[in-house]
Amino acid sequence: MNPDLQRLQPYPFERLAGLLGEPAPGLEPIALSIGEPRHPAPDFVRTALTEALDGLARYPTTRGEPALREAIAAWLTRRFNLPGNAVDPGRHTLPVAGTREALFAFAQAVVDPADDPLVVMPDPFYQIYEGATLLAGAEPHYLPAGDGQPDLEAVPEAVWDRCQLVYLCSPGNPTGAVLSREAMVGLMERAERHDFLIASDECYSEIHHPDEEPPVGLLEAAAGAGNTDFRRCVVFHSLSKRSNLPGLRSGFVAGDAEVLQQFLRYRTYHGAGLGPPVQAASTAAWSDEAHVVENRERYRAKFDAVLPFLEPVLDVRRPEAGFYLWPRTPVDDETFARRLHAEQGVTVLPGRYLGREVDGHNPGANRVRMALVAEENECIEAAHRIRRFVEQLHAEGAGPAA
Numbered sequence: 001m002n003p004d005l006q007r008l009q010p011y012p013f014e015r016l017a018g019l020l021g022e023p024a025p026g027l028e029p030i031a032l033s034i035g036e037p038r039h040p041a042p043d044f045v046r047t048a049l050t051e052a053l054d055g056l057a058r059y060p061t062t063r064g065e066p067a068l069r070e071a072i073a074a075w076l077t078r079r080f081n082l083p084g085n086a087v088d089p090g091r092h093t094l095p096v097a098g099t100r101e102a103l104f105a106f107a108q109a110v111v112d113p114a115d116d117p118l119v120v121m122p123d124p125f126y127q128i129y130e131g132a133t134l135l136a137g138a139e140p141h142y143l144p145a146g147d148g149q150p151d152l153e154a155v156p157e158a159v160w161d162r163c164q165l166v167y168l169c170s171p172g173n174p175t176g177a178v179l180s181r182e183a184m185v186g187l188m189e190r191a192e193r194h195d196f197l198i199a200s201d202e203c204y205s206e207i208h209h210p211d212e213e214p215p216v217g218l219l220e221a222a223a224g225a226g227n228t229d230f231r232r233c234v235v236f237h238s239l240s241k242r243s244n245l246p247g248l249r250s251g252f253v254a255g256d257a258e259v260l261q262q263f264l265r266y267r268t269y270h271g272a273g274l275g276p277p278v279q280a281a282s283t284a285a286w287s288d289e290a291h292v293v294e295n296r297e298r299y300r301a302k303f304d305a306v307l308p309f310l311e312p313v314l315d316v317r318r319p320e321a322g323f324y325l326w327p328r329t330p331v332d333d334e335t336f337a338r339r340l341h342a343e344q345g346v347t348v349l350p351g352r353y354l355g356r357e358v359d360g361h362n363p364g365a366n367r368v369r370m371a372l373v374a375e376e377n378e379c380i381e382a383a384h385r386i387r388r389f390v391e392q393l394h395a396e397g398a399g400p401a402a
Contacts, residue, residue: 007134011127012353019334019350020341027345030382032370034349035173035324039244039298039375042291048284049248055276062273063264064095071286072252079206080220086228087219091257094264095279097272098249099203099238103167104132106199106234109266110259111164113137118159121167122150124174124355124364126201129167138164142356144363147326148177152187160194171204171215174326174354174369176319184221191232197259200235203251204322206242210296215321219255230255234263241323242292243285250274250282299323302372302379309383313390325370326351330390330398333368343392344385 016033023029063069069089076087087093096102103126111117111133119133123142133140141159143150149172166187170179184200191198200218208214222233238251253260267273274282285291303318306325310316316327329336333350340346348368355364370386372379 002135004135004137008131009127012349015353016337016347016349019338020347021338023341023347024343024345027385029345029347030374030378030385031347032372032374032379032382033347034373035241035371036246036373037241037244037323038373039295041244041248042285042288044288044291045243045245045248045281045285049277049281052277052280055280058276060273060275060279062268062271063090064093064274065276065279065283066090068095068274068279068283068286069093071283072254075286076219076254079214080217080223082219082223083228086223087254088257092230092254092260094253094260094267095274095282096236096251096253096267097274098240099201099236099251100128101249101272102236102251102253103128103199103201104135105267105270105272106236106253106263107132107136107138107165109263110197111136111138115164116162117164118162119165119167120155120159120163122169122172123358124351125167126169126173127354129169129201130356133165140356142358144358144361145172145175145177146363147175147367148172149175149179149183152183152190160190160196163194163196165196166191166198168198168200168218170200170202170218171208171319171321173201173204173322174324174349174351174364174367176204176322176324176326178215178320181216181221181224184216184218185225188222188225188227188232196232197256198233200233202235203238203241205237206292207296207299207323208321209318210293210300229257232256232259234259239282239285242295244291244295245281245285248278248281250278250285298376299372302376305376305380306372306383309380309387313387313394323372325372326367327370329366329368330393333364333366336368336393340386340389344389346382346385346389 117138234255240246351364351367
């Protein structure tokens with residue numbers, strides 16, 4: 001067996017299952033722990049999928065059908081205000097079976113384990129970044145983020161010298177924080193000086209406040225800075241959150257054409273092409289924005305309904321983007337999650353499960369992640385229960401966790 005498998009830490013939900021006991025009796029359980037969208041899948045996507053079922057009789061190509069790559073390129077151009085001819089569908093885009101597998105596979109393709117490599121990532125983070133790093137033969141370097149984005153300016157030059165890959169997550173999971181255009185441009189300049197690649201996980205980019213400017217993307221920042229061939233820049237997008245299609249397992253990678261050519265070579269052996277019906281459904285989804293606008297409004301309504309109940313009792317705020325709340329807890333986060341589940345039947349994820357200890361501190365400790373993915377009435381009921389629970393903690397004399 002690959003000995004690096006033993007270096008993988010338990011997944012957050014495995015740890016959560018070991019923490020929780022029986023839920024509160026007499027209350028319908030409400031899960032806010034997993035970031036799985038539960039809004040209905042768009043009807044027109046279902047139709048596109050079923051009308052393409054004849055495609056099950058043939059193998060898909062790893063590169064994907066031209067129609068899908070063209071839809072992806074057109075969406076990127078519209079969404080991120082890119083020059084009209086900047087994204088070549090055949091060179092700059094590659095469909096993938098969801099961003100999870102692509103984020104993992106990317107490190108396996110681009111990291112040279114013989115060169116004592118570091119892979120830099122935010123902390124807290126999506127655990128796939130860490131697992132991908134370890135199984136690629138590299139060491140993770142964690143950048144504490146707390147409730148924002150990591151301070152890239154504070155990273156020592158010696159770290160950049162060993163860095164081969166940087167994982168960004170903007171909007172952040174779990175923080176909802178958005179990395180600025182200036183920070184992205186500064187990181188690109190460092191990538192040129194120190195010879196590393198940037199992998200930007202942007203799967204929450206379409207869930208933002210409807211009345212505010214959408215989050216900037218890495219390719220957008222690159223083009224604005226004159227890097228119109230997206231050198232050293234690769235982005236990852238998914239239909240799971242944007243279009244409520246987590247079961248479709250469809251996304252794409254886009255950016256530096258030379259890097260994608262090598263990643264395609266890797267994926268040809270990896271064998272992860274999308275089936276023709278999935279490609280047809282994906283083409284339809286990337287070509288439509290009306291359902292995405294409606295989706296944003298649903299999340300806005302949930303934040304508007306939930307926050308007035310929680311803000312008086314918890315240190316919590318609306319995120320810049322995404323569908324998570326990331327409040328501080330009045331007791332330690334594991335105790336908070338365990339008791340909330342046992343007493344109120346609401347499941348949340350302890351923040352420490354999403355972070356790693358750096359210099360004696362886990363930036364996820366004494367926070368919990370709450371995913372507002374359920375329907376609005378369930379989210380409101382969960383907020384009522386959470387408030388009752390926190391008020392009980394305060395009655396017991398609990399203050400801010402140390």
